[in-house]
Amino acid sequence: MTPELEPQPAQVRENHEPEEERRPLPVLYVLVFGMLTFFGFQYSITEAGDGPSNSGDRRTPVPAVVKQETGEAIFKRACSSCHQADGKGVPGTFPPLAGSPWVVGSQETPVRIVTLGLGGPLDVNGTVYNGAMPAIGATMKDDEVARVVSYIREGFGNKATPVDAATVAAVRKALNGRKDALTGGDELVTLGHKSP
Numbered sequence: 001m002t003p004e005l006e007p008q009p010a011q012v013r014e015n016h017e018p019e020e021e022r023r024p025l026p027v028l029y030v031l032v033f034g035m036l037t038f039f040g041f042q043y044s045i046t047e048a049g050d051g052p053s054n055s056g057d058r059r060t061p062v063p064a065v066v067k068q069e070t071g072e073a074i075f076k077r078a079c080s081s082c083h084q085a086d087g088k089g090v091p092g093t094f095p096p097l098a099g100s101p102w103v104v105g106s107q108e109t110p111v112r113i114v115t116l117g118l119g120g121p122l123d124v125n126g127t128v129y130n131g132a133m134p135a136i137g138a139t140m141k142d143d144e145v146a147r148v149v150s151y152i153r154e155g156f157g158n159k160a161t162p163v164d165a166a167t168v169a170a171v172r173k174a175l176n177g178r179k180d181a182l183t184g185g186d187e188l189v190t191l192g193h194k195s196p
């Protein structure tokens with residue numbers, strides 16, 4: 001043996017070059033994966049969902065509730081700045097709705113006043129007013145006018161019948177597209193107003 005062929009000490013200390021080993025997938029892994037795949041396929045085939053899509057939702061449907069503005073709320077928003085929240089008005093300026101014959105008499109009268117507005121002399125229980133009320137209700141729907149008029153006829157101690165939307169619609173139709181404000185108590189009487 002020649003000294004050259006003897007493994008050198010450095011060679012003896014070295015590890016072998018790493019080389020790839022054969023490492024098959026673990027059997028358990030293959031089994032579990034295979035079972036899951038099988039289960040997935042057979043589930044999607046057998047449970048393909050022929051039923052209605054909402055069949056899993058067993059909650060009772062709740063009908064949507066549309067909140068309606070009450071007559072009182074409309075009054076507070078559209079009338080109380082002048083006639084006051086208690087309906088007593090402002091002496092000499094805004095007539096009272098409490099105890100007013102124009103409110104509790106014919107149903108048509110307050111509907112006409114709210115729809116057209118009112119200017120000119122108007123006697124409310126012995127006090128003559130001569131102001132100007134704008135056509136506050138011109139843009140209100142029939143049933144909104146019905147609710148606010150019913151509120152003033154039944155509120156503030158008044159005891160008159162409520163007014164329904166059909167009556168409001170009929171009264172407004174008979175106005176024939178008129179836009180001018182009512183001219184006072186005399187005209188309201190001419191139009192058919194009756195005090196209680």
Ligand code: HEC
Nearest residue numbers: 078079082095096100102118119120122129130131132133
């Ligand atoms: C900007 C102030 C003002 C507002 C807002 C107003 N009014 Fe009037 N209202 C008056 C005035 C002023 C008169 C008196 C008009 C006159 O002298 O000719 C009057 C008269 C009346 C009358 C007849 C007189 C009486 O006292 O019975 C009624 C009914 C009435 N208003 C109802 C209403 C209702 C209902 C509303 C709300 C939808 C309303 N008013 C909103 C100012 C107002």
